[in-house]
Amino acid sequence: MINKLLAYQxxxxxxxxxxxxxxxxxxxxKMVEAKKYLETVEEKLAKLEQRAGELTAVFENAVALQxxxxxxxxxxxxxxxxxxxxxxxxxxxxxxxxxxxKIKAVDDEIVKVENEIKAVLQDYAKIRTxxxxxxxxxxxxxxxxxxxxxxVKGDLESIDSELEKMGKEIDAELLELYNKKxxxxxxxxxAVRDGYCGYERCNMELPxxxxxxxxxxxxxxxxxxxxxxxxxx
Numbered sequence: 001m002i003n004k005l006l007a008y009q010x011x012x013x014x015x016x017x018x019x020x021x022x023x024x025x026x027x028x029x030k031m032v033e034a035k036k037y038l039e040t041v042e043e044k045l046a047k048l049e050q051r052a053g054e055l056t057a058v059f060e061n062a063v064a065l066q067x068x069x070x071x072x073x074x075x076x077x078x079x080x081x082x083x084x085x086x087x088x089x090x091x092x093x094x095x096x097x098x099x100x101x102k103i104k105a106v107d108d109e110i111v112k113v114e115n116e117i118k119a120v121l122q123d124y125a126k127i128r129t130x131x132x133x134x135x136x137x138x139x140x141x142x143x144x145x146x147x148x149x150x151x152v153k154g155d156l157e158s159i160d161s162e163l164e165k166m167g168k169e170i171d172a173e174l175l176e177l178y179n180k181k182x183x184x185x186x187x188x189x190x191a192v193r194d195g196y197c198g199y200e201r202c203n204m205e206l207p208x209x210x211x212x213x214x215x216x217x218x219x220x221x222x223x224x225x226x227x228x229x230x231x232x233x
Contacts, residue, residue: 001171002219002230005178008166009189015159016186018152027144034138041131048124055120059113066106073099174219181228189219189228197222197229 022028073096167175181188190198192214197204202225206214213220214231222229 001174002217002233004166004170005174005189005219008163008170008175008178009187011159011162011166012182013187015156015163018156018159022145022149022152025145025148027141027148030137031141031145034134034141037134038131038138041127041134044127045124045131048120048127052117052120052124055113055117059110059117062106062110062113066103066110069099069103069106073103177219177221178228181226185226187227189230190222191232192229197225197227199225199227201225202227 077096178188192198192206192211195206195211197206199222202222204222204224206222206229210220210223214229217231217233219228219230221227
């Protein structure tokens with residue numbers, strides 16, 4: 001049974017090589033990269049649109065206040081010209097100065113908001129440009145990746161057919177365990193070395209009860225790395 005599972009793993013290794021080649025292909029990397037960008041870009045654009053709306057409202061309110069203050073200052077200036085009372089005139093001059101200071105502050109706020117709006121619009125335009133490029137990148141590389149997958153489709157089908165035939169000669173429970181492990185790691189099956197896990201990066205010393213199970217011909221899961229272990233006969 002172990003020899004059959006080892007043979008199964010060897011053929012499965014050919015499938016693994018093709019899968020790795022596909023996963024590491026440049027076209028897939030670029031396709032995934034573009035897809036991730038496109039999945040988040042709408043949220044970014046929505047936030048910029050919201051911020052632009054907020055800034056526009058602030059700008060409009062500031063402009064309205066600027067006009068209101070300017071009219072008040074103009075009224076006070078006209079009143080000063082018609083006053084002969086020095087005390088009254090001084091009071092109005094003080095009011096005009098206060099309004100001028102307020103107008104200056106509003107003017108500064110308007111300039112600040114205008115600059116923020118320009119920055120938001122620039123960011124928005126930049127993201128739109130990048131989005132168009134990402135869409136093109138995704139489309140082109142998706143097509144290229146599809147061609148690459150098609151080029152190995154025959155090989156994969158042939159390997160799957162062979163694995164299916166081999167799998168019929170292996171204990172169903174053991175094969176199910178192998179295939180479950182295969183999703184997380186490869187190779188899955190390792191021979192025990194002098195009482196230690198055969199996987200070099202693990203190399204854990206196995207408990208005596210585990211050694212006993214292995215010597216009885218069982219395939220045992222390493223308690224440290226999760227590899228499937230067996231003893232060579």
